[in-house]
Amino acid sequence: MTDVSISRLCKTYPGQGTPASDDVSLDIADGEFLVLLGPSGCGKTTLMRMVAGLELADSGRVIVGGRDITYLPPRERNLSMVFQSYAVFPHRTVADNIAFGLRMRGVDREVVARKVAWAADLLQLGPYLQRYPAQLSGGQRQRVAVARAIVVDADLLLMDEPLSNLDALLRLSFRAELKKLVSEIGTTTLYVTHDQVEALSLGDRVAVMRDGRIIQCDQPMTVYDDPATEFVGSFLGSPPMNFLSGRVHGSNGSTQVDLGGLHLPAPSRLASYAGREVRLGVRPETIAVSREGDPGASPSTVSVFEPLGSAVLITAELAGQELKVAAPASFRASPGERLWLTLAPERMRWYDPETGSALELAP
Ligand SMILES: Nc1ncnc2c1ncn2[C@@H]1O[C@H](COP(=O)(O)OP(=O)(O)OP(=O)(O)O)[C@@H](O)[C@H]1O
Numbered sequence: 001m002t003d004v005s006i007s008r009l010c011k012t013y014p015g016q017g018t019p020a021s022d023d024v025s026l027d028i029a030d031g032e033f034l035v036l037l038g039p040s041g042c043g044k045t046t047l048m049r050m051v052a053g054l055e056l057a058d059s060g061r062v063i064v065g066g067r068d069i070t071y072l073p074p075r076e077r078n079l080s081m082v083f084q085s086y087a088v089f090p091h092r093t094v095a096d097n098i099a100f101g102l103r104m105r106g107v108d109r110e111v112v113a114r115k116v117a118w119a120a121d122l123l124q125l126g127p128y129l130q131r132y133p134a135q136l137s138g139g140q141r142q143r144v145a146v147a148r149a150i151v152v153d154a155d156l157l158l159m160d161e162p163l164s165n166l167d168a169l170l171r172l173s174f175r176a177e178l179k180k181l182v183s184e185i186g187t188t189t190l191y192v193t194h195d196q197v198e199a200l201s202l203g204d205r206v207a208v209m210r211d212g213r214i215i216q217c218d219q220p221m222t223v224y225d226d227p228a229t230e231f232v233g234s235f236l237g238s239p240p241m242n243f244l245s246g247r248v249h250g251s252n253g254s255t256q257v258d259l260g261g262l263h264l265p266a267p268s269r270l271a272s273y274a275g276r277e278v279r280l281g282v283r284p285e286t287i288a289v290s291r292e293g294d295p296g297a298s299p300s301t302v303s304v305f306e307p308l309g310s311a312v313l314i315t316a317e318l319a320g321q322e323l324k325v326a327a328p329a330s331f332r333a334s335p336g337e338r339l340w341l342t343l344a345p346e347r348m349r350w351y352d353p354e355t356g357s358a359l360e361l362a363p
């Protein structure tokens with residue numbers, strides 16, 4: 001059993017005013033693939049380095065498989081790590097690089113050879129086994145670092161942006177390979193990325209970080225569909241969630257939201273916010289678009305039309321506020337054209353304009 005319990009980890013680098021890790025707590029189940037997602041500088045690497053023992057926490061605890069490792073030196077933690085800057089040994093061949101951790105652990109020669117061949121095959125490094133890192137591309141070097149990390153039977157696998165140096169196509173195929181691989185080896189994994197697509201694709205759960213804190217940690221589609229804050233809604237999704245400002249009205253048992261003159265039906269659960277300003281969050285792909293004034297649809301004016309290949313993206317003005325709508329690839333529109341938009345009530349999300357947090361609504 002290698003479950004991980006990170007509790008209340010704090011870390012402020014000397015001379016820095018704000019903490020890089022601000023009271024972070026996170027539990028990872030045995031065999032789980034947990035993705036840490038957040039913008040540059042939010043503290044992802046810092047958290048990972050504290051788990052690895054490369055950085056000392058100011059306070060807090062890290063328990064791995066029931067063992068308190070908070071103050072253990074890195075080599076006593078039995079973790080395997082792929083660094084953000086792929087650290088491979090320049091004077092060892094690819095094969096020796098991959099075998100390094102196994103040899104350190106005194107693993108049998110035959111097993112080493114078999115595991116090296118397995119990892120090299122998986123990461124398409126077979127043709128390069130006798131080369132030195134200087135003779136490889138950045139992406140190949142990064143794959144060597146991943147191969148080296150996955151061959152050892154570590155309790156916990158830590159990966160810090162292992163795909164960041166791969167080109168788009170390789171990244172895509174490698175992502176799928178990695179997903180297959182981790183489910184096969186079943187090692188508990190903490191994986192860092194600032195790529196939201198990668199996070200959604202790979203994670204059993206995704207922890208979204210900002211300013212040294214975890215804002216939300218849940219299954220990928222829950223984080224995507226029900227962002228806990230406006231920040232999470234804007235960070236996940238391309239294009240991000242739309243946010244419109246409005247005011248709640250409730251009368252005679254019907255609840256509405258007034259978006260600058262346009263009244264949309266709102267769930268009755270929002271009635272307790274009557275008279276208050278709210279922010280309405282709605283994903284671009286959940287908005288239905290049509291040329292006809294269907295019942296319940298609201299008129300909007302197209303400002304930008306962008307064909308994206310698999311879909312089209314329409315920037316439109318609705319009651320004086322701009323929003324983005326994703327429509328099927330065959331849909332056509334021109335700037336200035338009037339289109340009718342339907343926002344499905346069950347896909348609407350509600351936020352506090354001051355805190356940016358999701359409103360607590362009665363079920
Ligand atoms: N050795 C250090 N000394 C001082 N400040 C540091 C050090 N390492 C990181 N920081 C600061 O701590 C904060 C968190 O950095 P960290 O490297 O953990 O971010 P990150 O989320 O991994 O970002 P990125 O996506 O760019 O890799 C940043 O503000 C950074 O400037």
Ligand SMILES: [Mg+2]
Pocket residue numbers: 044045046084160
């Ligand atoms: Mg980093």
